[in-house]
Amino acid sequence: MSFTINLPVIPAGTYIVAVSGGVDSVVLLHLLQHQPQLQLVVAHFDHGIRSASSNDAQFVERLAKDLGLQFELGLGQLGAGASEETARVARYTFLHECRKKYHAAAIIAAHHQDDAIETMLINLVRGTGWRGLGSLYSHEQLLRPMLEATKDEIISYAKMHRLTWHEDETNSDSKILRNYIRHKVVPRIKMQPNKYGTLVDLYKEQLSLRQKIDPELKEQFERLVKGEGGEMQIDRYQLIMLPSEVSYELLHETMVRLVGSRLLQRHVERILLFAKTAKAGKTFVVSGKVVCRTTKSQLIVQLCET
Template sequence: MTSLLSRLRHHLARTRLLGEPGVALLAVSGGADSVALLDLLHALAPELGLSPVVAHVDHGIRPDSGTVARAVGELAERYELPFEVGELSLGPGATETVARRARYGWLGEVQRRHGARYLVTAHHRDDQVETILLRLLKGSAPAGLAGIPARGRGGLVRPLLPFPKARLVAHVAELGLPVHDDPANHDPRHLRSWVRTALLPLVAKRLGARAGDDVLRAGRAAARERRAWDGVLDHLPDLGLQVEPHRIEVARGALARYDDVLSAVLLRAAARRAGLVLGVRRARQLVALARRPSGRRLSLADGWMAEVAFDRLRATRAGREAAVEVVPTGERGSAVFGEFRVAWTPDPAPARLPRADWTTWIVGANWEVRPPRPGDRLVPLGGIGRRPLRRMLMEARVPRGDRPGYPVVARGETILWVPGICRSADDLPRPGTRAVRVDVTKHGEPQADGRA
């Protein structure tokens, strides 16, 4: 029989799941599957160019959790690998969902701290079968029946999905490696444990040992369908799909030309590109939202908010950088203002200041960058009278959700400039005189967004 190590080496060469060198954070619970992961990737690390780091999460749910953490630490020492342990102290009442979110939150922090290219977990074939069945029982749409992907967002990799748990258990037993069997894995009060210990044995008894293979075949078919819908998005230019981290936008007009079922499927496929999981009901609600007036909003799960923004339907996730007031110090410098970067440097004022641009010139000091305030007004360069800033943001088609964090350059109560929208007629520098050049860009973009 081909060894597990050889089979994994072949699997990784074929799929290139770990195809680039770098730091790999290994999530090791102490169970047989994660201990097998640790042993196997430690052996393959030199040829893959990986630098493994062992990470263990002590949820603080069971009284013996500290003992398990020490055992994993000893394993890491045995393999001469760096070790990180997170003590979450969740308490015995913590649910599976709470524990999972806390676990991945901590693992993400450790991954960033180590600059790890990969976060590697030990999900295996049995986990995949259980996941597909659970999603079927909960009424998941076909895309959900695709199960656990081998690759996830943020460098998440699951290299053991093709291998059954029994083979991983046999591997660690052959090596005499210490493992911890969590009693929760056999407690039928947990839904996944009930599927594992009660439902699956009944299915196998009635349908035979191939029942698990049949479930996986259905999952592979669902995964192919999900990939197909993702590919369809690239052949619909009228949809105007834009995807950024924590943001997705589509053209409302294009959605209106499709029937509701097709629109919902396309929205679900588009949302997955941004890491937003939309159920069928939520997708239908978004289709209905797209028909409503600009400014209407719908709260989604996990901090996501959908919004009708003029001719666009968009969804954004909370947690973006807060727009903290910027007070320049020194003649030159730069600072972050929410999603924007502000840079300033001495520069003679030009003969003519543009009215709507992402660069302007300011005379003197004591200016600041701040968010809009209630009652803000300004006199537009070349205009007449004082205009409400709220109205100007709306006319510039700044989405409602972006307006509270939009940059405003002011001196005291006087607004000098609204980047990309309007230069004020107040405090204009004379051509050729000493001034401060101010540039505003969005992170990673040469110019903020082209509204100017």
């Protein structure tokens, strides 16, 4: 039986391919071989969380060598208790360093449709707002060309092409929220295809909404927010005069540029309330990451000192 996964055509150039050694990234790398206009660098980050993780690194290095591709290895020492967020930040820091080293156009990651739905459900529980429902998407520096493919399709492709991969034993640990959703929640939803299809449609609707909102948000940000590095200054009067939904988005974007990730919705709501009510000279620490302070005309947001 013939079976394939159709990737979008990626513009010619150099790209960093994030390869963990699992089936998703192995299939991604195999598919990218069919686009000869690409110069690929295989990048693997060993988080230093699992004792057997060095085996994954050796496997990926052999795979890259067999394909005649450049290999980059990043070594972390995060320890067994590291959170998913800590691991993600360390991994993407390494990947972006590789992108700069090779002057690559972008990073290519192996996220697929199941990942998108799992992330949507996790963010729904965490209260990250509407953007959390569509947080996995492709953008200029990070391509995710397999988002239309399901996990079942990826496994079928790997078996058909007799690919080999490494299984991360921690992926079966249901004490981890993502694994619990992957192994306990999503399979139950998939038993009712209409309900699962509704989640997929919701995810795609959020991506469409993002495409419409982001250009407007960029315009507002450039008009109202100044600063760079570890400090941003926001026009306080203009911020509080905007509709609340627009103010929330502006603050979320400020946090992304300042700390590299969005805050929970409740934290952003507290920042907006602080901007509206605090007297000049007051300070407010948010989630241990940033400190806000007010002047008569500005809300100043700074990275917390470590």
